[in-house]
Amino acid sequence: MPLKKAHRLTVSALHPKSVEKTSVQLAVSVFSESARDALEFYSAKEGRTTWKGTAAFLSLIIKLWNVLNVKTRNITVGIFHTLYRLQISIYVM
DSSP, X not given: OOOOSSTTOOHHHHSOXXXXXXXXXXXXXXXXHHHHHHHHHHHHHHTOHHHHHHHHHHHHHHHHHHHHTOXXXXXXXXXXXHHHHHTOOXXXX
């Protein structure tokens, strides 16, 4: 039995019904680390360079989600701490 690389992806996540299009859980399953890792694996294995770009985009969205999903009283401190931990540089005007 082969292992499933993107275990969070389901048929309903890839082809949602009209009611399911607003589901955060389905969106998170598409933008998951397992989906990113599967894209990176198969882009190297099958030589599909465009999939590597999609995997890089997923990495950016995953980092952004982790930054914005901080639960703290002082949201500014939480966001900047998370940015520092993830080594994301931003410029504040």
